[in-house]
Structure formats: C-alpha cells, structure tokens
Amino acid sequence: MLANRLLSLIAGVAMLQGAASAARADAPAPYDPWPSLQQEIFKGRAMQDGNGVLAIEMPGRAEDAAIVPVTLRLKLPPGDARKVSAITLVIDQNPSPLAARFELGRDAGVSEISTRVRVNSYTDVHAIAELSDGQLYMVKTFVKASGGCSVPAAKDAVEARNNLGQIRFRQFAKAGDGHSSGAREAQIMIGHPNNSGLQMDQLTRAYTPAFFVNEMQVWLDDAPVLSMEGGISISENPNFQFSYVPTGGKQFRIEAKDTEGHVFQGEWKAETSGM
Amino acid sequence: MRVRRLLTTLLVWAGLAALQCQAEPLSAPLPVDEVAPGVFVHIGAIALMRKDNDGGIGNLGFVVGNDAVAVIDSGGSVREGRRLRAAIRARTDTPIRYVINTHGHPDHVFGNAAFVADGATFVGHHRLPAALKLRGPYYLEAFRRLLGDELIDEVRIIPPTLLVDQTMTLDLGGRKLTLAAWPVAHSDCDLTVFDETTATLFAGDLSFVTHIPVIDGSLKGLLAVLEQLDKIPAQRLVPGHGPVAEPHQAFAAQRRYLQTLSNDTRAMIARGAKLSEAADTAAASERPRWQMFDDYNARNATAAYSEIEWE
Ligand SMILES: [Zn+2]
Numbered sequence: 001m002l003a004n005r006l007l008s009l010i011a012g013v014a015m016l017q018g019a020a021s022a023a024r025a026d027a028p029a030p031y032d033p034w035p036s037l038q039q040e041i042f043k044g045r046a047m048q049d050g051n052g053v054l055a056i057e058m059p060g061r062a063e064d065a066a067i068v069p070v071t072l073r074l075k076l077p078p079g080d081a082r083k084v085s086a087i088t089l090v091i092d093q094n095p096s097p098l099a100a101r102f103e104l105g106r107d108a109g110v111s112e113i114s115t116r117v118r119v120n121s122y123t124d125v126h127a128i129a130e131l132s133d134g135q136l137y138m139v140k141t142f143v144k145a146s147g148g149c150s151v152p153a154a155k156d157a158v159e160a161r162n163n164l165g166q167i168r169f170r171q172f173a174k175a176g177d178g179h180s181s182g183a184r185e186a187q188i189m190i191g192h193p194n195n196s197g198l199q200m201d202q203l204t205r206a207y208t209p210a211f212f213v214n215e216m217q218v219w220l221d222d223a224p225v226l227s228m229e230g231g232i233s234i235s236e237n238p239n240f241q242f243s244y245v246p247t248g249g250k251q252f253r254i255e256a257k258d259t260e261g262h263v264f265q266g267e268w269k270a271e272t273s274g275m
Numbered sequence: 276m277r278v279r280r281l282l283t284t285l286l287v288w289a290g291l292a293a294l295q296c297q298a299e300p301l302s303a304p305l306p307v308d309e310v311a312p313g314v315f316v317h318i319g320a321i322a323l324m325r326k327d328n329d330g331g332i333g334n335l336g337f338v339v340g341n342d343a344v345a346v347i348d349s350g351g352s353v354r355e356g357r358r359l360r361a362a363i364r365a366r367t368d369t370p371i372r373y374v375i376n377t378h379g380h381p382d383h384v385f386g387n388a389a390f391v392a393d394g395a396t397f398v399g400h401h402r403l404p405a406a407l408k409l410r411g412p413y414y415l416e417a418f419r420r421l422l423g424d425e426l427i428d429e430v431r432i433i434p435p436t437l438l439v440d441q442t443m444t445l446d447l448g449g450r451k452l453t454l455a456a457w458p459v460a461h462s463d464c465d466l467t468v469f470d471e472t473t474a475t476l477f478a479g480d481l482s483f484v485t486h487i488p489v490i491d492g493s494l495k496g497l498l499a500v501l502e503q504l505d506k507i508p509a510q511r512l513v514p515g516h517g518p519v520a521e522p523h524q525a526f527a528a529q530r531r532y533l534q535t536l537s538n539d540t541r542a543m544i545a546r547g548a549k550l551s552e553a554a555d556t557a558a559a560s561e562r563p564r565w566q567m568f569d570d571y572n573a574r575n576a577t578a579a580y581s582e583i584e585w586e
Binding site: 057059063064067069071114116146163170172185187189191237239241 | 417547573578
C-alpha cells in the first residue's frame with residue numbers, strides 16, 4: 001500500500017519537476033507542494049504546531065546533497081502521558097517526497113532518530129509526529145542543497161558491491177543525558193546502493209533502475225523497537241541511529257527488505273550500560 | 276612626439292583589435308609567470324567560482340616546446356580559456372597541440388572550448404570521458420546559478436580523445452612531458468604532468484597549497500597517492516589551487532591535514548558521534564592553517580566519515 005502511494009507520488013512529482021525545470025533556474029520555486037502532499041499522505045488530517053513535541057535538525061546548507069544528515073528529536077513534556085507512535089519525514093521538493101515513516105515501539109523509549117537523506121533542490125522538509133491519541137504534530141525546516149537524487153552513485157563501485165546486503169549494528173552509551181536516564185544508542189548500517197532511479201550509469205548512460213531498502217524492523221527480544229518504511233530519498237548505504245531505554249531485553253534482531261525482495265537480517269546481543 | 280607615439284600605439288592596438296574581432300572576441304591575456312624556462316603558470320583566485328571572477332579559481336599552465344605547446348587545464352569558463360590562449364599567443368607562435376585536463380571538475384575543464392579552433396588534442400585520464408559524461412550535464416546546470424547565463428551558455432563539455440591508462444609521454448619537441456593517471460584520490464580521474472626538462476610537477480587537485488585540500492574521491496586513496504607523488508624528483512610543484520611551492524613541504528602539510536581529518540573522524544565514529552558532529556568539528560585544529568576552510572572542511576569530513584565508517 002505504501003509502495004502504491006510512493007509510486008503515485010513519484011509519478012506526480014516527476015511531472016511537476018519537468019515543468020519547473022523549464023522555468024528559470026534561479027527563480028524562486030513558484031509552487032508549494034506541501035498542501036497537496038499533506039492531502040496525499042495524511043488524507044488532509046489536521047496538524048498542530050509540533051514545536052513542543054518534536055524537533056527536526058538538518059544543516060541549512062548541505063555539504064553533500066546525496067548524504068544530508070537529519071535528526072528527529074522527541075521532546076514531549078514529562079507530564080504528557082501520550083506517546084509518539086510514528087514519525088513521517090517528507091522532503092517536499094524531492095521526486096519522491098515521502099522519505100520515510102518510522103514506527104516507534106510502545107515501550108522502547110525511542111527519543112531520537114537520525115538518518116541521512118538525499119535532497120534534490122532547495123526545499124522544505126517536514127517531520128510529522130503521530131501521537132498515541134491519534135493527533136498529528138508538524139515541524140519543518142528549510143535545506144539548501146541540489147542534485148542529491150541524481151548525483152552519481154558510489155565513487156568506488158567495486159567496494160559498494162562488496163558491501164551489498166551487509167548489516168552492521170553498533171551500540172553506544174548515549175551521549176549527554178544518557179548516563180542519568182539510562183538511555184543507550186544503537187546504529188544500523190545497511191550496505192545497499194539505494195538507487196534512486198534518477199542516477200545514470202557511468203558506462204551505459206542508462207538510468208539505473210530504482211532499487212532500495214523499503215522496509216526495516218528492529219526488535220529487542222520480541223518487542224518492536226523501531227520500524228521504517230522508506231523510499232529513494234534515503235541515502236546510499238542506509239544508516240539509522242536511534243536512542244532507546246533498555247528494558248532488560250537480551251537480543252536485538254533486525255530485518256530489512258529491498259524492492260527486489262532481498263531480505264537482510266542479523267541478531268546481536270544487547271549491550272548494557274555497565275559495559 | 277610622445278603624443279604621436281601614443282597615437283601610433285593606439286592605432287596599432289585598434290588595428291589589432293579590429294583584426295581579432297573578425298576572428299574571435301578580443302581577450303585580455305591572463306597574467307602568467309614563467310616559473311621555469313618555457314613553463315608558464317596562472318595562479319587562480321582563492322575563491323569559489325563566481326560570475327565576477329569568470330570561474331577563474333584553478334591554476335592553469337602551459338609548457339612551450341620547439342614544436343608544440345601543451346596547455347594544462349583550460350579554466351573555469353570559455354572566457355577564461357580565451358584569456359589563457361591570449362597569454363600563450365602573447366609569448367609564442369608555436370602551435371597549441373595539446374590541452375591536458377588534470378581531472379573533470381568545472382574549474383579545470385570549462386575553458387576547453389577556447390582551444391577547439393586550434394585543432395588541439397584533448398588529453399586526460401582514461402576515466403575522464405565517463406566522469407564528464409556522467410557529471411557534465413549536472414555541472415552545467417548547477418554552475419549556471421553561480422556563473423550566470425552569459426558564461427555558461429558557451430561552455431561545451433569536451434572529453435579527451437587521447438587517454439592515459441597509466442603513464443604516457445608527450446613530446447613537445449626538445450622537451451618531454453610525462454603524464455601519469457592515478458587511482459581514486461581527489462577525484463576518480465586525476466592526472467599529473469611532469470616536465471622532465473625543468474623538473475616541474477603539475478599535480479592538479481591532488482595538491483593544494485594554502486587553499487584547503489578538497490576530497491571528491493577517497494581520503495585513503497588521496498593519502499596513498501600523495502606518498503607516491505612525494506617520490507617524484509620534482510624541483511617545483513604547481514598545485515591545483517594556491518601558489519607554486521617546494522614539493523616536499525607542500526605534500527607534508529597536505530598529508531598532515533588529511534591525517535588529522537582521518538584520525539578525528541575515526542575517533543568520532545568509534546564513540547558513536549553522528550555524521551553531523553563530524554562535519555562540524557573534525558580537523559578543527561587545522562582551521563588556522565588553511566584558506567577556504569569553512570567552505571570545504573565540512574564537506575571533506577562528510578566524505579571521510581562515510582568512507583571510514585565502512586572500514
Ligand atoms: Zn578538483
């Protein structure tokens with residue numbers, strides 16, 4: 001279902017971009033895609049100002065449009081009994097604006113998620129938190145970058161192929177407040193070209209077909225910690241770093257799938273804060 | 276009498292201008308230094324490519340032999356390429372037979388079209404045609420915003436037809452240039468030019484002096500290539516950006532920066548620091564030593580991080 005929605009978004013916005021590129025390159029974007037994206041992705045559901053609920057951090061100017069770091073930080077006040085159940089990341093001007101949707105395990109205590117995305121032109125980036133009572137909260141930021149989706153893939157194609165399907169999992173004590181809260185951080189690295197379908201092959205000059213990790217799930221023992229449904233806006237070698245509060249679970253299990261049906265999985269023993 | 280001489284001079288200039296106008300737009304010669312006999316260098320501005328500098332930020336050069344002139348990088352716009360050509364013509368009538376591109380970045384290849392009418396052969400790394408095919412259209416689009424329509428409209432992406440697989444010698448008549456193609460380092464198509472007669476090494480963007488080095492290929496690859504370049508018996512180094520320098524000192528300074536970047540980034544990755552933190556703080560101790568640090572260091576750190584994290 002998500003795949004269908006993604007496809008229609010890809011098609012729709014590709015047409016818009018064709019029209020836009022006929023206009024002057026330095027003219028301001030005449031069209032704000034957000035209202036129609038909001039309608040398409042959230043069925044027009046009302047959204048509130050999310051500044052007390054979550055924050056989105058991205059550099060104002062991207063150093064490399066193909067790898068733009070983004071951090072989503074949850075900051076629901078302690079007195080609020082609700083929980084954040086999902087966060088959706090939308091990069092308005094990208095050919096496929098719906099970059100990722102994360103679902104948060106109910107008791108995992110995830111308070112921060114970082115990943116890296118492609119940014120194709122100067123754009124608003126929206127993050128929308130869905131709370132346990134069904135309400136939506138939105139924040140946005142603006143990023144100056146261009147060409148992230150069409151920048152040629154890995155500089156070293158041989159090395160990239162060697163990494164395909166590798167999952168690496170790393171665990172850390174959380175920096176900053178982690179010591180008192182007991183929170184920890186984990187990082188998932190997936191070796192995958194995540195081809196956007198907009199990059200051209202060096203030799204054939206044909207467009208490399210879209211081929212990307214579209215699903216990932218993380219469990220601690222049998223409890224879901226984090227899951228992701230994603231599109232071509234996630235950078236090559238998808239990378240997710242998140243914080244969580246250990247619940248005594250012993251074993252992390254990760255499963256990822258790509259658009260060609262490959263399944264990548266692994267299990268890792270959960271490290272504890274004492275280590 | 277002085278007035279008369281001035282008038283004559285003006286008339287000659289006017290005549291010349293009229294002549295040149297028929298053939299091509301009149302271009303003021305680019306300032307160049309003869310850093311060794313027959314070896315000329317134009318030092319580019321330490322700046323980003325902009326409309327008001329004609330995209331002229333890269334170092335350009337030419338070497339004059341008995342039979343042929345070889346151009347080493349053509350500039351950041353056709354306008355700059357024409358000015359380089361005018362500088363050559365102000366010094367010699369020897370035909371311009373070769374235009375060597377040290378790699379595919381816009382500041383080094385956008386001037387190529389200025390030398391097409393000379394019938395020059397374009398020379399480059401065996402991977403340069405693919406790199407230009409792949410990135411050329413993207414460069415033209417992206418740099419239109421920075422250079423403006425007037426400069427970009429006349430730029431043509433001209434790939435080399437004489438390709439260097441490993442090394443190649445070009446005989447200019449009475450002097451030989453040794454060209455060497457390198458593995459992925461600054462970019463994926465770096466080529467160096469060594470003038471045997473004067474022991475002058477044109478290193479392209481494998482070398483930066485005073486201007487912060489830039490990585491668009493591989494940090495580890497660049498460190499390895501610099502070690503090899505340091506073994507070339509060169510007496511002077513023409514970097515891709517920054518002044519002509521003594522080779523060993525210049526390579527040492529650049530390796531120190533790259534090694535610091537590598538060490539800092541590796542330590543951050545080990546303790547779980549995010550990419551954004553590396554971009555903000557890696558190699559900060561090197562800031563006072565380089566110009567354009569804030570324009571490129573974060574980008575270098577991003578490249579270093581995404582390379583090292585997969586070690
Ligand atoms: Zn360069």
